[in-house]
Amino acid sequence: MGRPMQFETDTAVDKAMELFWRQGYAGTTPQELASELGIGKGSLYNTFESKHALFMRALRRYSERRLEHLTDLFLAPGPIGPRLKEAMIVLAGVGEHQRGCVMVNAAAELGPADVDVNRIADDLFTQIEAVFRQAIAQGQKSGEFAVDRVADTAASQLLACVIGLSVLVKAGGPSERFRGVIDGIVDGL
Amino acid sequence: MGRPMQFETDTAVDKAMELFWRQGYAGTTPQELASELGIGKGSLYNTFESKHALFMRALRRYSERRLEHLTDLFLAPGPIGPRLKEAMIVLAGVGEHQRGCVMVNAAAELGPADVDVNRIADDLFTQIEAVFRQAIAQGQKSGEFAVDRVADTAASQLLACVIGLSVLVKAGGPSERFRGVIDGIVDGL
DNA sequence: GCAGTTTTTGACCTTGAAGTACAATAACAT
DNA sequence: ATGTTATTGTACTTCAAGGTCAAAAACTGC
Numbered sequence: 451m452g453r454p455m456q457f458e459t460d461t462a463v464d465k466a467m468e469l470f471w472r473q474g475y476a477g478t479t480p481q482e483l484a485s486e487l488g489i490g491k492g493s494l495y496n497t498f499e500s501k502h503a504l505f506m507r508a509l510r511r512y513s514e515r516r517l518e519h520l521t522d523l524f525l526a527p528g529p530i531g532p533r534l535k536e537a538m539i540v541l542a543g544v545g546e547h548q549r550g551c552v553m554v555n556a557a558a559e560l561g562p563a564d565v566d567v568n569r570i571a572d573d574l575f576t577q578i579e580a581v582f583r584q585a586i587a588q589g590q591k592s593g594e595f596a597v598d599r600v601a602d603t604a605a606s607q608l609l610a611c612v613i614g615l616s617v618l619v620k621a622g623g624p625s626e627r628f629r630g631v632i633d634g635i636v637d638g639l
Numbered sequence: 640m641g642r643p644m645q646f647e648t649d650t651a652v653d654k655a656m657e658l659f660w661r662q663g664y665a666g667t668t669p670q671e672l673a674s675e676l677g678i679g680k681g682s683l684y685n686t687f688e689s690k691h692a693l694f695m696r697a698l699r700r701y702s703e704r705r706l707e708h709l710t711d712l713f714l715a716p717g718p719i720g721p722r723l724k725e726a727m728i729v730l731a732g733v734g735e736h737q738r739g740c741v742m743v744n745a746a747a748e749l750g751p752a753d754v755d756v757n758r759i760a761d762d763l764f765t766q767i768e769a770v771f772r773q774a775i776a777q778g779q780k781s782g783e784f785a786v787d788r789v790a791d792t793a794a795s796q797l798l799a800c801v802i803g804l805s806v807l808v809k810a811g812g813p814s815e816r817f818r819g820v821i822d823g824i825v826d827g828l
Numbered sequence: 829g830c831a832g833t834t835t836t837t838g839a840c841c842t843t844g845a846a847g848t849a850c851a852a853t854a855a856c857a858t
Numbered sequence: 859a860t861g862t863t864a865t866t867g868t869a870c871t872t873c874a875a876g877g878t879c880a881a882a883a884a885c886t887g888c
Contacts, residue, residue: 474750474752476663476665476748477665477749477752548750548751550747554806555747555748555750557747557806557809558743558744558747558748558806559663559744559747559748560663561663561737561739561809561810562737562809562810562811563666568810568811571810572810572811572812575810599823599827600823603819603820603823606819607820607823607824609803609807610799610803610807611796611799611800612803613802613803613806614798614799614801614802614803614804614806615799615803617743617746617802617803617806618764618798618799618802620746620747620750620751621746621750621751621757621760621761621764622751622757623761627795630792631792631795631799634788634789634792634796635796638788
């Protein structure tokens with residue numbers, strides 16, 4: 451059957467994601483990736499078609515992770531407000547050492563110039579927005595939130611806010627303030 | 640006294656800003672810059688120390704522009720709400736062909752890895768936030784906005800929202816939705 | 829243990845980005 | 859017209875990013 455692979459592909463993708471997260475796409479070299487994954491550059495290109503392909507794979511993995519986490523939160527019992535706040539804190543990367551959100555970084559760095567990446571980012575944003583919308587609707591039904599707001603627009607607001615916070619987090623600043631913003635916006639629902 | 644310069648430095652910085660805006664920092668080559676400015680690479684490096692220096696200069700110029708515009712809006716007469724909305728639309732680049740905001744792009748692309756750029760970005764964000772805070776306070780004093788919100792936190796919210804919108808604008812999407820978000824958040828003040 | 833197969837490795841190659849040097853050129857003062 | 863000084867852009871250097879490849883290594887079946 452030939453020589454078995456000396457490393458797990460999934461683990462490698464995770465590590466790559468971590469590096470891209472910290473350094474961005476252009477700021478990360480194949481050599482650095484190989485070192486980080488503990489493999490040779492040849493293996494890297496043998497396993498992943500290109501740096502770009504690996505990047506997209508890392509982004510997709512990130513999306514899955516985030517959506518999984520969101521779904522879990524959404525299924526949990528109890529008032530929805532605190533869970534919304536928690537979700538926003540995690541998504542924006544508040545308290546997570548100035549990394550922000552990989553997807554936001556990717557969207558801002560590559561933007562429309564890279565249609566593939568752009569599409570992945572857009573998908574994630576859209577799905578997060580949908581989860582927010584459901585959460586808001588649920589909170590309105592249970593009486594936790596006021597019903598005088600359009601869930602749709604409010605969800606977009608939350609999304610924009612989370613994305614903005616992730617940029618501010620990356621630029622650096624007190625977590626206190628960021629939590630305050632999240633509290634304020636969710637308490638206002 | 641020797642030969643005078645054949646191009647205006649300020650105009651050149653403006654054009655460079657335009658290019659960086661569209662293509663990002665890493666995505667823009669010195670050759671492209673020279674072509675865009677209509678000069679040779681030699682002149683480029685003779686006038687600006689390096690690509691990085693030119694980039695920072697373009698970012699500073701962008702900051703000045705934006706703050707100037709904000710100040711103008713703030714000094715204008717009439718209700719503050721519409722002006723706030725207008726400011727947010729301009730800052731986020733709504734309806735401006737998927738470019739978003741250069742500073743947000745720069746902060747997300749280079750992040751904490753580039754302390755100089757990071758500082759410029761942080762400065763602009765802080766100043767925009769301050770203007771928002773003043774505007775909100777003014778609106779509260781005039782009775783246009785409710786007084787039950789802390790102007791400080793609300794300003795941070797607006798800032799986060801604007802930044803997030805600029806990312807969403809860059810990723811592409813209907814301007815309609817973005818205007819709706821802005822209307823919603825300002826009308827809720 | 830040998831054939832056949834797949835993976836690993838690091839040296840190697842190609843390309844283009846970033847920056848430098850300089851000869852030619854242009855504008856000024858006198 | 860002439861000397862002087864600054865500007866210009868081509869050509870060149872350097873360096874590393876991104877990717878390839880041949881040879882060695884690790885496995886399976888016979």
